[in-house]
Amino acid sequence: MRDRVRVVLSHTTHPGNIGACARAMKTMGLERLYLVNPKFFPDPQAVAMASGAADLLERARVCASLEEALAGTTYVLGSSARRRDLAPVWLSPRQAGERLVGQAQRGEVALLMGTERMGLSTEEALQCHALATIPANPEYPSLNLASALQILAYEIRLASLDGWAVPVPPDPPATREDMDMLYQRLEQTLVIIGFLDPTKPRRLMDRLRRLFGRAGLEQNEVNILQGILAHAQNGPWQPPDQ
Amino acid sequence: MRDRVRVVLSHTTHPGNIGACARAMKTMGLERLYLVNPKFFPDPQAVAMASGAADLLERARVCASLEEALAGTTYVLGSSARRRDLAPVWLSPRQAGERLVGQAQRGEVALLMGTERMGLSTEEALQCHALATIPANPEYPSLNLASALQILAYEIRLASLDGWAVPVPPDPPATREDMDMLYQRLEQTLVIIGFLDPTKPRRLMDRLRRLFGRAGLEQNEVNILQGILAHAQNGPWQPPDQ
Structure with a gap:
């Protein structure tokens, strides 16, 4: 199921952030990275920050337009730090993870992340079926790109694991x-x-x-x-x- | 309530990670940073990575021992990537957030993070009342220190926003x-x-x-x-x- 989830980074400025995103993805079992017009890529900083997830960078698909990156998808979830007038559905990260996993059961889906500085453009937000907003500290909502992706990927993983349970102690309990x-x-x-x-x-x-x-x-x-x-x-x- | 939560980073190797942790904390409304024997601190890399959370670094308390950093706490939650033989309670991040917020209603609590390379030592894990494990990809569970903290701090924030908490006994906890x-x-x-x-x-x-x-x-x-x-x-x- 998670194979049907692609992560799309639009116009990323710092290559280190692309690497950090790859690492965040792989730790949560997401592997398909799409890059729309990255400012620098490939780049040694991306590889350095990817750590053991450099294989995702090698397989990343660099696209000339958002349209190309979203081709074939049936559902697009955007990440947005702020509410917009022209918003589609608004979801919490938890709801967003469940929704994306649900939609992935019937087609290709995408998680779309905007630029470090501005997030999604209005045009990009309009491409999304829903926007997820992390309930950050209103006085300092400035999550790093890879940190925001980490939280959303974590919620996607939780929703997909469904049956994930807290490991129980191996020793037999007292009767x-x-x-x-x-x-x-x-x-x-x-x-x-x-x-x-x-x-x-x-x-x-x-x-x-x-x-x-x-x-x-x-x-x-x-x-x-x-x-x-x-x-x-x-x-x-x-x-x-x- | 979140004012009663301190984040304790033990023996952090890279100062940039301390800064990234400060940023992750502040985005989730956590402000009290304790550093046990950081390898380099203060350090310009920490400030650079903290971005708008540099004020947390200025107010961070540098401690010579874990004991000093945990003084006065009544509950300690550790972050651990792997299971251990002598583990106390095991919690998912979600359960951990709820537990920590519940415990913070009656005393000072700590979220303890080990080193980048090895995580918590066995001795440190034994100081914890519970360990939280992020359900990462078993083939690549290697979350960056600040990324792991970001997820745990996010769950702490959600639990505190919910107003929901594990009911706790009314009697004062042992120090x-x-x-x-x-x-x-x-x-x-x-x-x-x-x-x-x-x-x-x-x-x-x-x-x-x-x-x-x-x-x-x-x-x-x-x-x-x-x-x-x-x-x-x-x-x-x-x-x-x-």
């Missing part, structure tokens, strides 16, 4: 039974060491349950705590040679 | 200093009761730090645990009438 036995042993130990008076328990065990419950213990952590409690019940340890 | 004292007392106690052999510590304390770090302790919970440890050091209690 309810593990935890019950732990709390029993803990209570017993607190009585033995004189911290808990069984005639006046107050809410101590509730508080400790809340604390450990919040941590979400693993089985091996329960084993460690059980070991500590077993030792605590026996009191200060005497070295064998004493 | 770093509280937790350090707790771990010292815990280690001492484990030696006294014979559970921890100081000549073969293995990774026991790291595991316990990870467990309690995940829980995010409150001050009154630290007090309870300190009380338990004090009693455990004295061993089984003898009732007065025996």
